[in-house]
Amino acid sequence: MNNSKNVLNYMFGKGAISNLASILDQKESKNDYVIYYIDEYFKGKTLVDKLPIKDDDRLVFTQTKDEPKTTYIDELKEQLIDANKCEPKAIVAIGGGATLDIGKAIANLLTNPGKAEDYQGWDLVKNPAIYKIGIPTLSGTGAEGSRTCVMTNAKSGLKLGMNSDFTIYNQLILDPDLTKTVPKDQYFYTGMDTYIHCIESLNGTYRNAIGDAYANQAISLCRDVFLSDDMMSDENREKLMVASYLGGCAIANSFVGVIHPFSAGLSVVLGTHHCIGNCITMNAMEEFYPDEYKEFMDMAEKQGVVIPHGIASNLDNETYQKLYNATVIHEKPLSNALGEDFKNILTFEKVVEVFKRM
Numbered sequence: 001m002n003n004s005k006n007v008l009n010y011m012f013g014k015g016a017i018s019n020l021a022s023i024l025d026q027k028e029s030k031n032d033y034v035i036y037y038i039d040e041y042f043k044g045k046t047l048v049d050k051l052p053i054k055d056d057d058r059l060v061f062t063q064t065k066d067e068p069k070t071t072y073i074d075e076l077k078e079q080l081i082d083a084n085k086c087e088p089k090a091i092v093a094i095g096g097g098a099t100l101d102i103g104k105a106i107a108n109l110l111t112n113p114g115k116a117e118d119y120q121g122w123d124l125v126k127n128p129a130i131y132k133i134g135i136p137t138l139s140g141t142g143a144e145g146s147r148t149c150v151m152t153n154a155k156s157g158l159k160l161g162m163n164s165d166f167t168i169y170n171q172l173i174l175d176p177d178l179t180k181t182v183p184k185d186q187y188f189y190t191g192m193d194t195y196i197h198c199i200e201s202l203n204g205t206y207r208n209a210i211g212d213a214y215a216n217q218a219i220s221l222c223r224d225v226f227l228s229d230d231m232m233s234d235e236n237r238e239k240l241m242v243a244s245y246l247g248g249c250a251i252a253n254s255f256v257g258v259i260h261p262f263s264a265g266l267s268v269v270l271g272t273h274h275c276i277g278n279c280i281t282m283n284a285m286e287e288f289y290p291d292e293y294k295e296f297m298d299m300a301e302k303q304g305v306v307i308p309h310g311i312a313s314n315l316d317n318e319t320y321q322k323l324y325n326a327t328v329i330h331e332k333p334l335s336n337a338l339g340e341d342f343k344n345i346l347t348f349e350k351v352v353e354v355f356k357r358m
């Protein structure tokens with residue numbers, strides 16, 4: 001039976017980020033320096049000037065052009081070792097899902113020996129992580145609430161995180177003012193990640209009542225936001241931030257389904273970003289999730305967002321083989337959705353047909 005854990009503290013509301021200094025001041029620890037990981041998008045932006053960064057702290061702008069690779073995480077750890085900054089008071093991560101995941105991965109790796117790839121899987125992290133604070137600037141991935149931090153291992157083709165209670169943030173600051181300037185398409189694609197997580201989990205067999213309650217509430221908030229006239233109004237940005245957090249909690253209690261494995265295939269083989277990859281995968285999901293497929297398309301139309309089409313329709317056989325491998329490797333979600341013998345349903349031919357339909 002699941003012994004579920006949630007984020008211990010969270011602060012929610014407009015302007016909440018101004019409380020970061022006092023949260024850090026209250027935290028007792030051996031050392032006083034803090035490591036900041038901030039999405040490179042904020043380089044030179046006013047957000048950085050407003051942070052309580054001190055001389056002894058370390059500020060790292062994370063590259064988010066590509067999603068986190070295990071080698072990139074190792075590099076960031078090495079940088080801290082070289083700078084003799086391995087026992088910070090806190091790690092503060094500010095950004096979208098990729099940056100939040102980087103903060104989690106580094107917090108685990110500073111107290112556990114070895115490389116990032118050693119911890120890809122379930123409950124492999126042995127020692128409690130460094131205290132960490134997550135501040136999302138995009139809503140939808142659920143990274144702020146989840147017990148994983150997704151990373152791609154380019155060598156093995158495995159896109160899998162460090163699933164562990166130690167991965168969960170100690171403190172969140174949820175400030176809907178931070179999502180005001182997100183480009184419209186990205187806001188939609190990322191927001192739909194939470195909708196997609198939740199419909200996958202509710203359609204799966206591995207369920208529990210608490211996970212279902214989180215998922216149902218997150219979906220209901222997504223409907224409010226994406227079926228409304230202005231998905232980015234003040235009220236809707238607040239709602240989506242809550243939906244994202246609840247979606248992350250839902251996933252901590254269950255598994256995803258068919259969509260995420262296909263989307264992971266796109267991302268490992270073609271480098272497609274996670275959230276847009278999910279939306280592209282939805283193009284081909286009518287047979288697996290008929291009602292949700294229709295609702296998803298209605299939402300995209302209502303918001304005037306175009307879902308790219310055809311990125312995997314004309315590839316060579318070798319690439320389809322790679323896509324197949326990178327998809328069916330996700331046994332837990334696929335058996336959650338389709339049963340233990342999912343490979344009888346998702347044959348090579350079937351998987352290629354699905355990719356061609358995207």
Ligand SMILES: [Fe+2]
Pocket residue numbers: 141193197260274
């Ligand atoms: Fe996701």
